[in-house]
Amino acid sequence: xxxxxxxxxxxxxxxxxxxxxxxxxxxxxxxxxxxxxxxxxxxxxxxxxxxxxxxxxxxxxxxxxxxxxxxxxxxxxxxxxxxxxxxxxxxxxxxxxxxxxxxxxxxxxxxxxxxxxxxxxxxxxxxxxxxxxxxxxxxxxxxxxxxxxxxxxxxxxxxxxxxxxxxxxxxxxxxxxxxxxxxxxxxxxxxxxxxxxxxxxxxxxxxxxxxxxxxxxxxx
Numbered sequence: 001x002x003x004x005x006x007x008x009x010x011x012x013x014x015x016x017x018x019x020x021x022x023x024x025x026x027x028x029x030x031x032x033x034x035x036x037x038x039x040x041x042x043x044x045x046x047x048x049x050x051x052x053x054x055x056x057x058x059x060x061x062x063x064x065x066x067x068x069x070x071x072x073x074x075x076x077x078x079x080x081x082x083x084x085x086x087x088x089x090x091x092x093x094x095x096x097x098x099x100x101x102x103x104x105x106x107x108x109x110x111x112x113x114x115x116x117x118x119x120x121x122x123x124x125x126x127x128x129x130x131x132x133x134x135x136x137x138x139x140x141x142x143x144x145x146x147x148x149x150x151x152x153x154x155x156x157x158x159x160x161x162x163x164x165x166x167x168x169x170x171x172x173x174x175x176x177x178x179x180x181x182x183x184x185x186x187x188x189x190x191x192x193x194x195x196x197x198x199x200x201x202x203x204x205x206x207x208x209x210x211x212x213x214x215x216x217x218x219x220x
Contacts, residue, residue, distance in 0.1 A: 035078035053105040054097035084138030098123040114157035137170030
C-alpha cells in the first residue's frame with residue numbers, strides 16, 4: 001500500500017488545491033498500516049461500541065452504531081477482526097450491504113480519554129462461524145479482512161463519561177429485554193408468537209407516537 005493507492009484521485013485533487021499533498025503523504029507514512037498492532041488490538045477489544053459504515057451495490061453508503069459488551073469486536077489476527085450482529089429491526093441494511101459489496105469502514109472511539117482509530121476493509125457474512133458461540137443471541141457474524149488501519153486525531157472528540165451498560169446487551173443465555181419498537185401496533189402482525197406474547201407481557205402494543213415519546217425519554 002502506498003499513498004497513491006490509499007488516496008483517491010478526488011482526494012489528491014483537494015490535497016493539491018490546498019497545498020497539502022506532501023503533508024498527506026507524510027501522515028500516511030506515519031500512521032497508516034495494513035494490519036493492527038498489539039496496542040491497538042487491546043484498544044479495539046476494550047470497546048463496547050463502534051460505528052460501522054457500509055456501501056450498497058448502487059454506491060449509496062449508510063452508517064450505524066453497533067454495540068455490545070466490552071470486547072464485542074475480536075481481533076482474530078493482525079489483519080482480521082470479527083463482530084456479531086444482534087437482533088435488530090429486521091432491515092439488515094448493514095449486513096445486506098456487506099453481502100453486496102463487502103466494503104466496510106469501522107470507527108472506534110474512546111470518549112473518556114479521548115482516542116479513536118479507523119479501519120477499512122472487506123467483509124463477509126458468516127452464519128456458522130466458530131466465533132458465534134462467543135456471542136449468545138447473535139444471528140450472524142461479520143468477518144473483516146483489514147486493508148487499512150490508522151490512528152485518527154481526537155482533538156474534536158468531546159469528552160463524555162460512560163455510565164452503564166445497555167440492558168439490551170444479550171446475557172450469557174442470549175436473553176434480552178423486549179424492545180419498545182417491537183410493541184408498535186403496526187408491526188405486531190409481522191412478529192413471531194413469542195415476540196407478540198412478550199409485547200403483551202410488558203403492557204401490550206403502543207402507537208408510533210408512544211414509541212417516539214419513549215425514544216425521546218431514552219427508553220429503547
